[in-house]
Amino acid sequence: MISSREDAHLREELVSSGEVLQGSFLKVLRDSVVLPDGKAATREYVVHPGAVMVIPLLEGSDAPTRVVLERQYRYPVQRVMIEFPAGKLDSGETTLECAQRELFEETGYRAGQWAKAGVIHPVIAYSTEFIEVWFARDLVPGPSQLDSGEFLEVFDAPAVELITACLEGQVTDAKTVAAALWLQHYMAGTWSPAWHTAV
Structure with missing residues (x-):
């Protein structure tokens, strides 16, 4: 089954999160994460209410x-x-x-x-x-x-x-x-x- 595969080796772990922008209904965050290989990375994304x-x-x-x-x-x-x-x-x-x-x-x-x-x-x-x-x-x-x-x-x-x-x-x-x-x-x-x- 496609959905039954293990994915722990692909996950990124959150270190810290900060707000970049707060709009009328959208918010932009910049997170620091640890990659599966232990290296650091940054993730910027929009938070949407759905x-x-x-x-x-x-x-x-x-x-x-x-x-x-x-x-x-x-x-x-x-x-x-x-x-x-x-x-x-x-x-x-x-x-x-x-x-x-x-x-x-x-x-x-x-x-x-x-x-x-x-x-x-x-x-x-x-x-x-x-x-x-x-x-x-x-x-x-x-x-x-x-x-x-x-x-x-x-x-x-x-x-x-x-x-x-x-x-x-x-x-x-x-x-x-x-x-x-x-x-x-x-x-x-x-x-x-x-x-x-x-x-």
């Missing part, structure tokens, strides 16, 4: 599955990106509560059923960020509730077109590309999420 991403499905018996997506300008890469709805966890919020809130706020949709897909770590070399991935279906449309200063365009597209766009490099957002794996297996019937009714 986030969720939602794969909203528009399914019908007489039509191919479509997914709800967003187009949003991302300043660090200076590009408009195609993504699934997503957002960071608020203090005291469960990941499902966050998923439900973000879906509604960003797209206006509410979902009757939810299923957890899994967790991804999008930037393991320099951030603690994790993103929990949720599927949502039985969608009911409504007006979005965007935050002040938040600008995005909501649209839907055939799921097969999104998967192709990921494979061809047209969609490069890491979390959306990762989600395409679950989506592809869901559509092929080789992976089945455990659905439950929204509360």
Whole structure:
């Protein structure tokens, strides 16, 4: 099994930690560590509160599955990106509560059923960020509730077109590309999420 291997010989031990920057919700730390061979090294990384991403499905018996997506300008890469709805966890919020809130706020949709897909770590070399991935279906449309200063365009597209766009490099957002794996297996019937009714 891939996950059953011993890894003690690869671990790094913390010696000291210092804060480099405290932003509005991100923090940068610089740690001193001891490597497995006994040598010293420095690790700089971003502490992130965690986030969720939602794969909203528009399914019908007489039509191919479509997914709800967003187009949003991302300043660090200076590009408009195609993504699934997503957002960071608020203090005291469960990941499902966050998923439900973000879906509604960003797209206006509410979902009757939810299923957890899994967790991804999008930037393991320099951030603690994790993103929990949720599927949502039985969608009911409504007006979005965007935050002040938040600008995005909501649209839907055939799921097969999104998967192709990921494979061809047209969609490069890491979390959306990762989600395409679950989506592809869901559509092929080789992976089945455990659905439950929204509360």
